[in-house]
Amino acid sequence: MPSTRFFWVDVFAQSPLTGNPLALIPDADGLTVEQMVAIAREFNQSETTFLVTPTSDAADYRLRSFTPDGSEVLGAGHNAMGAWIWLSSSGRLPPQRTAFIQQIGSDLLPVRIDAGTVTMQQSPPRFLRRVLEREPLATALGLALTDLDSALSTEVVSTGAEHLMVALSSRGAVDRVVPESAALKQLLADSGAEGCYVYSIEPGADGADAYTRFFNPTVGIAEDPATGTAAGPLTAVLVRDGHAGEGQPVRILQGNSLGRPSILTVLVDGDRVELSGSGLIVAEGTLHL
Structure with missing residues (x-):
């Protein structure tokens, strides 16, 4: 039976079981969009985020996030923050780098990680x-x-x-x-x-x-x-x-x-x-x- 790992991240939290919970699937290239939507419905959180290969050479990671009703989220909020919190503690990021680029939809947005704090740039107001x-x-x-x-x-x-x-x-x-x-x-x-x-x-x-x-x-x-x-x-x-x-x-x-x-x-x-x-x-x- 095919299987995939998932992680649960409390985002904007100072202690466990506070903040906004995010379900994260870090290795999602093998999933179809239909499967992503079904998984988001299964977790039934406000958003579930999937890490996939970028379509832009300038990006380090591409994020796709879905709500339980199947709507794709294109902004950089807790859906992206939780993914980078996990990445920063997973050993997948180069240890000497602090600046990265994430792809969300067609947007390429800077991310900075400093001592466990993630800072993400959003689109202009x-x-x-x-x-x-x-x-x-x-x-x-x-x-x-x-x-x-x-x-x-x-x-x-x-x-x-x-x-x-x-x-x-x-x-x-x-x-x-x-x-x-x-x-x-x-x-x-x-x-x-x-x-x-x-x-x-x-x-x-x-x-x-x-x-x-x-x-x-x-x-x-x-x-x-x-x-x-x-x-x-x-x-x-x-x-x-x-x-x-x-x-x-x-x-x-x-x-x-x-x-x-x-x-x-x-x-x-x-x-x-x-x-x-x-x-x-x-x-x-x-x-x-």
Whole structure:
């Protein structure tokens, strides 16, 4: 019976069983896309990542990531972060090198590894469109209209994946979100976004610059504990609007509501968007196919 190894990585985690879990298949050249989709459905995590041979000579590794419903993820978030956390501890990377290139879709994106911390470059920020109708948004999130932050915009932004950034008035409002999935899915479709990132910049004892949650009914993710492809766009908005310093690291706390606190660090300097994080390999096994 054909078999392949898999690993379980807790991404953006400070300790085991926190952060965002990722299933990783490191030697996936022999798998068909149909098998990759079936494996992602089997693991039933927000994303499962497969390492395959690059189609570009400039890339060190090519990553393909799928959600449980078979959607391919083309941004560089926890799906890619987990792969490089595993690579950095697997002995597969040249010991003297710290800089690499990953291929995701047609994008070639730099990766840097330093003392266990992985830093990945995302695509330049694109500020795409604003959502002006606030009452349907509040209803879709299970909130009162006053829970939305009237001083900050609601807009679709991308650093590789298009997500809707929704500013809320407090951390308490972020915790109170209970999405109505069908309504939120329709609102995201109408605005041309994939997922919804709610956030507050209210200060907390944890020192985070933003307190967040992520919902993506578009691809069957009820809630994600750490979303790198949304943290990049959020930081771009905060820098643009003067709520964070250009070229300064921004700490984002996500996953508290799921009992999986995750710390994501993002730096935006002009068109340069860098996502940093660490994690742990917590399990491994064999798939018999």
